[in-house]
Amino acid sequence: MKKLNIKNNETAIYGVGGLGEIGKNTYGVQFQDEIILIDAGIKFPEDDQLGIDYVIPDYQYLIDNKDKIKALVITHGHEDHIGGVPFLLKVLNVPIYAGPLALALIKNKLEEHGLLKQAELHEINDKSVLKFKKTSVSFFRTTHSIPDTMGVAVHTPDGVIVETGDYKFDLTPVTNQPPDLQAMAKLGEEGVLCLMADSTNAEKPVWTKSEKWVGKSVRHIFDEVKGRIIFATFASNLSRIKTAIDTALAHDRKIAVFGRSMEAAIVNGRKLGYLDVPDSAFVDAQELKHLPADKIMILCTGSQGEPMAALARIANGTHRQISIQPGDTVVFSSNPIPGNTLSVNRVINELEEDGATVIHGKINNIHTSGHGGQEEEKLMLRLMKPKFFVPIHGEYRMLKIHTKLAQECGVPADHCFILKNGEVLALTKDSAHIAGYFNAGDVYIDGNGVGNIGDKVLQDRQLLSEEGLVVVVATINLKNQEIQSGPDLLSRGFVYMRESGELLDEGRKLVFRTIRRAMKNKNADEKSISKAIVNDLSNFLYEKTQRSPLILPMLIMND
Amino acid sequence: MKKLNIKNNETAIYGVGGLGEIGKNTYGVQFQDEIILIDAGIKFPEDDQLGIDYVIPDYQYLIDNKDKIKALVITHGHEDHIGGVPFLLKVLNVPIYAGPLALALIKNKLEEHGLLKQAELHEINDKSVLKFKKTSVSFFRTTHSIPDTMGVAVHTPDGVIVETGDYKFDLTPVTNQPPDLQAMAKLGEEGVLCLMADSTNAEKPVWTKSEKWVGKSVRHIFDEVKGRIIFATFASNLSRIKTAIDTALAHDRKIAVFGRSMEAAIVNGRKLGYLDVPDSAFVDAQELKHLPADKIMILCTGSQGEPMAALARIANGTHRQISIQPGDTVVFSSNPIPGNTLSVNRVINELEEDGATVIHGKINNIHTSGHGGQEEEKLMLRLMKPKFFVPIHGEYRMLKIHTKLAQECGVPADHCFILKNGEVLALTKDSAHIAGYFNAGDVYIDGNGVGNIGDKVLQDRQLLSEEGLVVVVATINLKNQEIQSGPDLLSRGFVYMRESGELLDEGRKLVFRTIRRAMKNKNADEKSISKAIVNDLSNFLYEKTQRSPLILPMLIMND
Secondary structure, three states: OOOOOOOOOEEEEEEEEEEEEEOOOEEEEOOOOEEEOOOOOOOOOOOOOOOOEEEEEOHHHHHOOOHHHEEEOOOOHHHHOOOOOOHHHHHHOOOEEEOOOHHHHHHHHHHHHHOOOOOEEHHHOOEEEOOOOOOOOEEOEEEEOOOEEEEEEEEEEEEEHHHHHHHHOOOOOOOOOOOHHHHHHHHHHHHHEEEEEOOOOOOOOOOOOOOOHHHHHHHEEEHOOOOOEEEEEOOOOHHHHHHHHHHHOOOOOOOEEHHHHHHHHHHHHHHHOOOOOOHHHHHHHHHOOOHHHEEEEEEOOOOOOOOOOOHHHOOOOOOOOOOOOOOOEEEEEOOOOOOOOHHHHHHHHHHHHHOOOEEEOOHOOOOOOOOOHHHHHHHHHHHHOOEEEEEEEOOHHHHHHHHHHHOOOOHHHEEOOOOOOOOOEOOOOOOOOEEEEOOOOOEEEOOOOOEEEHHHHHHHHHHHHHHHHEEEEEEOOOOEEEEEEEEEEEEEEEEOOOOOHHHHHHHHHHHHHHHHHHOOOOOOHHHHOEEEEEEEHHHHHHHHOOOOOOOEEEEEEEE | OOOOOOOOOOEEEEEEOOOOOEOOEEEEEOOOEEEEEOOOOOOOOOOOOOOOOEEEEEEEEHOOOHHHEEEEEEEOOOHHHHHOHHHHHOOOOOOEOOHHHHHHHHHHHHHHHHOOOOOOEEEEEOOOOEEEEOOOOEEEEEEEOOOEEEEEEEEEEEEEEOOOOOOOOOOOOOOOOOOOOOHHHHHHHOOOOOOEEEEOOOOOOOOOOOHHHHHHHHHHHHHHHOOEEEEEEEOOOOHHHHHHHHHEEEEHOEEEEEHHHHHHHHHHHHHHHOOOOOOEEEOOHHHHOOOHHEEEEEEEEOOOOOOHHHHHHHHHOOOOOOOOOOOEEEEEEEOOOOHHHHHHHHHHHHHOOOOOOEOOHHHHOOOOOOOOOHHHHHHHHHHOOHHHHHHHHOHHHHHHHHHHHHHOOOOOOOEOOOOOEEEEEEEEOOEEEEEEEEEOOOEOOOOOOOOOOOOOHHHHHHHHHHOEEEEEEEEEEOOOOOOEEEEEEEOOOOOOOOOOOHHHHHHHHHHHHHHHHHHHHOOOOOHHHHHHHHHOOOOOOOOHHHOEEEEEEEEOOOO
């Protein structure tokens, strides 16, 4: 690790999160004593991070420099860009600037965390300009799968740093907010020092289809289906929700909404004017029963097969209000995120067993990405004509391909930098170099706590999920060297108690002997006895079963 | 036909050619007494226009208004944009403004026609501005399959009229001339009154692949092939020629060029700096014989199966210098133009029978279009944000789809106009209406003559090609009512003389009787006798053969 050294004549840019990963986007642009933060996102945990709700960046560098931070500007209202706001605000106060929709979503979050009153919130739009002493920030409208998406331009004395946010070039968006090509071209014309650009689809040699194209396919489905339509998509994809609702209205179907996040999305979308739907278009579960099947669209969460979401519960018959009836058509209007394929397939099977027709997948043209493919990434590069290039928002292989595209579009290879989280690039008008690093690891969040779960806990949860658990309970009087009760062995996820009475009985005897022996040591304490139990019992169980359950001694020291 | 009436406060735009067709692009923008002409192209004849070399527009409207014409500006150097220049200059003199490559190609043409000395030629580039009294013209760089391609902006007191020329958005062109997005966005920012845009690929819902993508596929072929490579493409596709030459050089192959137009293209391309190739890279047919097969690339015309092009002659063994040898690989780096599929297939079969391996078609990724697909057409629309829209350069169905795209990109339906050749749209700052029509039919060119072939001639050629010809020769003295010799019947393309002696003999007797009878009429003349011959003989031949050859009486009136 090279010690961080940003010179006074340099503009520093870095990712606190978002580099080498999809998620927790949090970027900084720093000139002298002014830091502009762009986004504060969370990451959803990976499969082996059990019981973790989400992951945020290590904010220590920002805490250490909190007096410099002038603004947190938000590109759009998705979790991987705003989910970290409450956690960030808990450790440092910073004025937040966001578009109407993102701001509404942030307010909901801050309210939940009891932080709304203390937060300094400013609503902006793509024409806003924020002026600070040495830097200023302007915006440009882009398109994504949610309205009010903006790119950010930070104007420093060294030049303009552009951060695209998440974008595609949807030239026929359903929201009537086309990308502002003129604003982007103008930035390019005036000169961009460094472009930091979304790399999500850098591996896809395509021009991502417009949301309007999905609309055509959805319309075809509505034209043909005579029964109820159950339409599942992300609550965060407000463009898709608008597509579904507009089509339902045009086909004279009433809309029933299920799933808490979907309900919230629609409330927000209507309040802010993105969804122009009269109250009369919506029905509740009770009214639903009295409508003919061809007058109903059920809009719900669960397109990723999430077990607790509305759709999964409808599919397995545990939803309180809705169950599948013959003639139902279920539309999955999203692609499974890698890792979710199995759960999605399970829900599809259940739905079809219940008698529903399921429409899903790319072949039905009912989904398109919110991120631009290679052609759009090249277009952004040609619009911005940056001197230096830093790919962001992507795993390493995506960032790497993105730098190749940049080179094909005229950025010299030695002007392209693939950064890691915490790695700081220092720029002058005509140079760039790595100025050092700060710590920017993962922080795990369980419930509303921050960073109270370490890697050890995660390893345990991993072990538990694979090998199970054996709890050892005993009451010990160390002074008398007496085992007052127990030891008792309790197993979960390791062996069925009933079938393995003998094994556990043997284990119990073994632990009894271990405790007796361990107590005799003159330095004996709870820790040393526990350690001896774990050691002996795990050896014994592994020998008998070739498995290594988590062994958890619960000693009650009665003295 | 509505009489043409352009008011003094209106800017008129029209196609003299290019609307409802692919070819003879010739557009006019007219304000009061100033006309700016954009391009002067030819069209290649269709299959049923036999013996026609090409088709140009009827220039009468331009001749009638020749004092108003201030400039002919050229978007690029393809035949359908510059092929008409010599024919236009023969009927009216106009200063010509073109980029370096188009200008070089125009000079070649004018030299052939003996018009070079009298022509007023100006070399321009995309930064040039032409100023006239009331209007001015600026340009913006676009990309196509030939370098130096530009769009045109005509600035009138009513607003800016933009004509895109042929374009795609090739963001990684091989010529190092990316499209000037900034210039286009600036026009859109400042306000475009009417956009006239290329509609060639309006039916294709794609983003057209970059020429660089073809380069990758060509490189794979060169990596694997050990024998000679024969590379066939359009001589007009200088980008593709550059791709082939660059790849050959990188693979240490010498280049032999066959086909007159290909040789000319390479001479021009090298002279103007688009092809950076040393003399030593080229070899002639003689040197070719002494090189190993894996050191050779033969670059030639004939990718459309044209019977007289180098490749067809190589394939059928009639080329003087080159024949197919085992191990040869022939690359067709173009898609067959509709109508050429049969000839292309014939040449492919001949080549494979000769022992060559043939690589062709879309599946091999060795061709991409020079015209943008729907996504690029939408991008142009969003860049220009025009108030009115007129699709050009396309058949009716392409123009129609293009107006739908325009509407999806925010142009109101009643601001989109599908014009015919000769139809005049009159614009003010905020209105548009059809101001009338002028004649703008096809003029056929056979050899170097202009317009000397009528529809009747074409019908005859059509008949000849399908049914053949019977010539009737007789010498007649009308005064004496005497048939001095003949009649003799000669058939071509109808029946073999030898096999049908009897038929023709019978016909001869019939004609003899017809002439005798026709001569008796007191108003008899050459015409009436000929008519009688055609009438009787065609009835007779149709009855006998169910065919209707062209009957051509050649009467020698000997009196």
